[in-house]
Amino acid sequence: MKNYDVVIIGAGAAGLMCALTAGQRGRNVMILDHADHVGKKILISGGGSCNFTNLYLEAEHYISHNPHFCKSALNRFCQYDFISLVKKHNVSYQQRQLGQLFCNGNSVEILNLLLHECRLSGVKIQKSCTINNIEKNNSFSVKTNSENYTTQSLVIATGGLSMPTIGATGFGYDVAKKFGLNVQPGQPGLVPLTFNNNDLKSFGDLSGISLDAAVSSNGQLFREAILFTHRGLSGPAVLQISNYWQPGDEVAINLLPDIDLTETIKQWQKERPRMELKNLIGELLTRRIAKRWLELWYHNKPVNQYNEKEINQIADLFHVWRFRPAGTEGYKVAEVTRGGVDTEELSSKTFEARRVKGLYFIGEVVDVTGWLGGYNLQWAWSSGYCAGQFV
Template identity: 45%
Template sequence: MSANLTKQTTFDAIIIGAGACGLMCAVQAGFLGKRTLILEKNNRAGAKILISGGGRCNYTNLHTSAQQFISANPHFCKSAFAQWTVDDTISFFEAYGIQGQEKTLGQLFPTTNKAKDIVEVFTQLCQDLDQPVWLNTNVNAVEQSDEGFTVSYERDGKLGRLTAPKVVITTGGLPVQKLGATDFGMRIARQFGMNVVKPMPALVPLTITGKDRPWYEQLSGNSIFCSVSNDKISFEENILFTHWGLSGPAILQLSSYWQAGEVFYIDLLPHRDVAELIQNERLINPKKTLGLLLAGLYTRKFADALSGQLPVQKNLASLSKEDLDAIKQQIHHFKVKPAGDKGYDKAEVMRGGIDTNELSSKTMEAKKVPGLFFGGECVDVTGWLGGYNFQWAWACGFVIAQNL
């Protein structure tokens, strides 16, 4: 392969990664009269944006605050969110024709329900602002040089080098490999002597193996509104039973706070007391069986699954205190010990990443390497399900652009 060396610095910064953070950074830099170049290994920009929210893209969340983010330093994200707010995100997209509609729990989607509309805002702006995006470009190395940084790349079968005074790494995390996800950002951080918090899958389904698996398999496809909790946090949303374990919004949320070997609990009837329901029904229909009562609370399939562990043939009047205790335990404190998770290819995001102690919270610049910036998912800041991670990406992109 031939080498095409570009020695003259023609860009204020080179941005590596055309995801949410990189695209926002390029556009905001363009607004400030700065010229950037985005290098993207995929054949299209915004690949992960396009699949988010089932292809509808929940592009922010109205309830965003530091409380919905996981990090070794829970305060780190506050500066970025103060500089670029949810209102800023809404106004930005509205200015380019994207109206938002609120769905569950503050999630904001485009009224068109098309993620491609979000990406098109950025691709059009990059074109209008002369912020080129090089697709199918694989970056091989980032090194400090007299001009600031030299970026070595391969594009269209040719090797090349570019120089710029500043480099922005917005290459995302390890999910999802089929979209080109790699550990590039973390490798570059380590290369420059920066610490990385151990990465792990987050917002990911959990697996059940062994003797408990058949019980979950029989419920595959059933979705139930529940409260799931461990000693760190609790979430109230639907859970989905699958042939390999548990998924659904509540499980994905809890997975970000779960470690291998830990148990968690499911309240299968949140905000209602099953013992009180039994007592009230006893007064009206004492001969009614527990099985019939459960059939009125759950799908038949789920009620049948519970019947293997509860005295469903007994009528309500004959239930003993021991029976009631067992029912309450099963309904309100259903114990789950997952075997593991489904890994990065099924995870929405990654937790862990570049240690926030290595970065300025005000600028996202590496403290040890002036001119080198990191933003988005490769940093140790991980949001809940529901648009929070996009808000983090937009905020990072804005903040970095102000400091290029």
């Protein structure tokens, strides 16, 4: 039986940040992880370039049953604090659209800086470690396939259910329930939406087409790219809206957010009257989209043959395309998990369970879900750092 001041289960972004922070305070820290390699989700973040934070980060970019819970941690360890760590390790980075920060190299640079800081702080990491049982008497007892550990501070940083192919499980939720904590129901987040059977027949062959659009649902709107897939819609704007979409909800998409199509058609009637409408709209979108929309809902003809009522109706088809997704692509491709350990059960200052002294939950396992664009990694850094100050 080995004793450590702090045992952290999960060697992802939140777990590593918590470990290095606690280690810097002189705490004796052990991280346990079931995988044979640590930080797998960090490595695939941002397409392998690691979108490690966002310059425009605000609390309103997060979803939780308690929208105020995240504010304390995000203020105490903000995006600029992590940027300072990146600069300390001479990691070259760039700003892309919407304040997203990426490595100029690849994600392993972020993982390496975390592991380097852990080594400097004396943090130990045990990989390929299966947790067989956790009990609490005066301290926590953690039994694994290779060793048994005792600790006064047990941190659960095991993430959510998204991306099971890289080892994601519901372990953290099970631990919370074992100790009597409430867990908000989970759903896939930042995930592609799927078409129902009728829409699949209408749009399934458009797979591969990408375009700039404004996507809205439940009072939220995102303006970025959408991508037609063989099963539905993906792309940044769709992934963003999936965090707010609920089964049965409608999604509205403006395929021409920068153009007033009504006025544009009237202009075409003056300047290019004999051109067919599908070809003209095809210049703004793609010919396949323009042709399909008119095939489904309107007859295509020379632009000078449409009256004002028809022009308004056609404009609505492209500015407000409404559909009801059949569902999502599920956890296998979802970037995050919505829901998790109820924030009412945790201290927003320390991340300790209010009813179980010494038990902490950080990162994605908590009911805090960020937007696409570096927000979820920043939540991992912030929650890990804050818990690391108290474990």
